[in-house]
Amino acid sequence: GFTAFTSRKKAERVPGRLVVRRIPELNPKRAAGQGTLFDTHRFHAFFTTVDSGVLDTVAADKTHRQHAVIEQVNADLKDSALAHMPSGHFGANSAWLVAAAIAYNLTRAAGILAGGTFAKARSATVRRKLIQVPARIARSARKTRLRLPLDWPWETEWERLFTSAHAPPQIA
Template identity: 65%
Template sequence: VRRIPELNPSKDSGQGTLFDSWRFHAVFTTTDAALLDTVAADKTHRRHAIIENVNADLKASALAHLPSGVFNANAAWLVCAAMAFNLTRAAATLTKSADLARATTATIRRKLITVPARIATSARRLKLHLPTGWPWETAWTALYNTLFARPTTV
């Protein structure tokens, strides 16, 4: 049994608690205690929780369209969904924004990919006009500068 401090203790609702400031979590494992102690088992469990978030994120987006009834179409859709998920997560990480690094792919699409901008040409060059006061301008600019770094002059 692992004892964890209570981060958000609730108000007393008339019935007192036995342990006011601690939560207890039972951990069951079949691994030998000499190989994996309680802390290592908890870390392993938390890594499994991360993959559950990835599965939920994929099911809420691209994998919601499965199954199509054709095995090859499902396989292609799954590969494309995994690539899009990984590229979206990489883009969020490159923004150096802590909020976007932990956000779901739907949030990243809404804040970074769906850009309210217009493209204009002037002197045979493309210009991207972003809106003024756009809340995700710094994150988008950091991503752009990371991906399209200007070559240094020697």
């Protein structure tokens, strides 16, 4: 059990449960100077007011993780098209929301098709590294070519995305 806001009046205090999840540290960082006290595990805490009879600790943890995923999606959308909301017009808000959902879904699909680290990258990262490419179109000998930057670190992922989106037609 845990009571939140104990420094406030009794009417404003919130009783509940504080759940602390211990996760093994897979990439321990050794810094020069003072070391950490617990460097083999990371600890993630969350507070819930749901009774343990209704939601046990494992189910509460699962619910909390799902909440964290949707919060990441909301933050991603607010960093893109939803930054223009709210406006004073209902129609404009509706249009920005539809555009945001379409752009988010297309960008996530592009990241998954590209693979690698882009499968879980935020939309801004996918746009910056895969979509906004400093390339130029060159035409010679009746062929159109796309000239990509030399030694570009995301060339493999971009080619995987391009091949997936523009696969050659299948001969039946």
